[in-house]
Amino acid sequence: MADTAINEPHGPRPKRRFAPSRIILYSVLFVAAVYYLIPLYVMVVTSLKGMPEIRMGNIFAPPVEITFEPWVKAWSQACTGLYCEGIRVGFWNSVKITVPGIIVSIAVASVNGYALANWRFKGSEFFFTVLLFGAFIPYQVMLYPLVIILRELHLFSTLPGIVLVHTIFGMPILTLLFRNYFASLPEELFKAARVDGAGFWQIFFRIMLPMSLPIFVVGMIIQTTGIWNDFLFGVIFAGQQNYPMTVQLNNIVNAVQGVKEYNVNMAATLLTGIVPLIVYFVSGPLFVRGIAAGAVKG
Numbered sequence: 001m002a003d004t005a006i007n008e009p010h011g012p013r014p015k016r017r018f019a020p021s022r023i024i025l026y027s028v029l030f031v032a033a034v035y036y037l038i039p040l041y042v043m044v045v046t047s048l049k050g051m052p053e054i055r056m057g058n059i060f061a062p063p064v065e066i067t068f069e070p071w072v073k074a075w076s077q078a079c080t081g082l083y084c085e086g087i088r089v090g091f092w093n094s095v096k097i098t099v100p101g102i103i104v105s106i107a108v109a110s111v112n113g114y115a116l117a118n119w120r121f122k123g124s125e126f127f128f129t130v131l132l133f134g135a136f137i138p139y140q141v142m143l144y145p146l147v148i149i150l151r152e153l154h155l156f157s158t159l160p161g162i163v164l165v166h167t168i169f170g171m172p173i174l175t176l177l178f179r180n181y182f183a184s185l186p187e188e189l190f191k192a193a194r195v196d197g198a199g200f201w202q203i204f205f206r207i208m209l210p211m212s213l214p215i216f217v218v219g220m221i222i223q224t225t226g227i228w229n230d231f232l233f234g235v236i237f238a239g240q241q242n243y244p245m246t247v248q249l250n251n252i253v254n255a256v257q258g259v260k261e262y263n264v265n266m267a268a269t270l271l272t273g274i275v276p277l278i279v280y281f282v283s284g285p286l287f288v289r290g291i292a293a294g295a296v297k298g
Contacts, residue, residue: 041060042059042060042266043266043269043270044266044270045059045060045061045062045063046059046262046263046266047070047071047263047264047266047267047270048063048066048067048068048070048263049063049064049067049070049263050065050067050069050263051259051261051262051263053065054262054263070261070263070264070266070267071267071271073086073261073264073267074086074087074252074264074265074267074268074271075087075088075267075271076088078252078264078268079251079252079255080243080248080251080252081248081251087245087248087249087252087268087271087272089243089248090243090244090245090246090247090248090249090272091245091271093238093242093243093244093245094227094228094244094245094246094275096159096242097159097162097163097166097227097234097238097242097244098223098224098227098228100159100163101162101163101166101167101170101223101227102219102220102223102224102227104163104167105166105167105170105171105174105219105223106174106216106219106220106223108167108171109170109171109174109175109177109178109219110174110178110209110212110216110219111204112131112171112175112178112179113174113175113176113177113178113179113180113181113182114178114179114182114204114208115200116128116175116179117178117179117180117182117183118182118190118203119200128175128179131171131172131175132172132175132176133172134171134172135172135173135176139169139232139233140232142169143232143236146165146168146237147236147237150164150165150237156237156239157237157238157239157240157241157242158239158242159238159242161237161238162233162234162237162238162242165233165237166223166226166227166230166233169233170222170223170226170227173222174219174222174223177215177218177219177222178212178215178219181212181214181215182208182212185208185211189207190203190207193206193207217283220279220283221279221280221283224275224276224279225276225279225280228244228245228246228275228276229246229273229276230244230246231244231246231247231250234246234247235247235250245271245272246272249268249269249272252264252265252268253265253268253269
């Protein structure tokens with residue numbers, strides 16, 4: 001009996017390498033990946049072809065002769081209306097809008113979330129509910145009132161005006177994320193700092209901020225993708241001299257004069273979307289950590 005007990009296998013039962021459930025899972029993931037990657041593949045190969053090759057009609061075929069001329073033309077020569085300076089002007093306008101929009105909105109939302117999580121005041125829950133309700137109001141409802149307000153503040157068709165608009169509309173979701181993240185941190189740290197005599201700003205800068213890198217990365221990614229990819233606010237509030245990249249891309253793609261250069265259009269589209277993709281891929285692991293931690297408590 002003792003020998004039988006010794007010879008019995010121990011540990012978890014080994015899983016079959018090609019179990020039906022695993023085959024189904026990987027099949028679904030493969031189909032989803034192909035579904036999303038095919039349009040990207042078509043855009044890339046089209047942007048690397050010349051127009052004679054594109055007119056042959058096979059959009060899935062790789063380029064016979066790779067050329068980067070469409071990329072050069074999209075960046076510095078394509079017409080975006082009255083001017084033929086390429087999409088580079090819109091790129092720098094987008095940078096001027098996105099960078100201050102991210103900094104201002106995250107700075108204000110982080111302080112809001114910190115105050116709502118750790119420094120409860122009379123009416124704080126009502127204030128938070130109203131702020132959160134703003135996340136569900138359609139943007140289109142607020143366009144006309146914002147036009148009037150910015151006009152009265154002499155900010156309409158200016159860079160500070162469009163930055164202010166993006167800050168306002170990014171505030172509800174960012175405040176929710178920061179509030180939930182700060183509420184998930186150990187409360188004993190906050191109480192210990194209060195006992196030691198630390199004030200509002202000392203606790204925020206010395207204790208909360210060093211522990212909050214993941215949620216700051218989440219806020220940065222959300223605002224980067226939201227502001228950089230925005231078209232509606234840019235075309236309404238930025239003004240012609242400050243049109244972001246998306247507005248100029250629309251002008252390039254929808255141009256009705258001359259030959260339709262699909263390779264230039266694809267190159268301009270890829271140039272417009274490359275910044276959010278780089279930001280997401282570089283900071284992806286921190287994004288997952290932050291979004292998970294910020295969704296624990298509500």
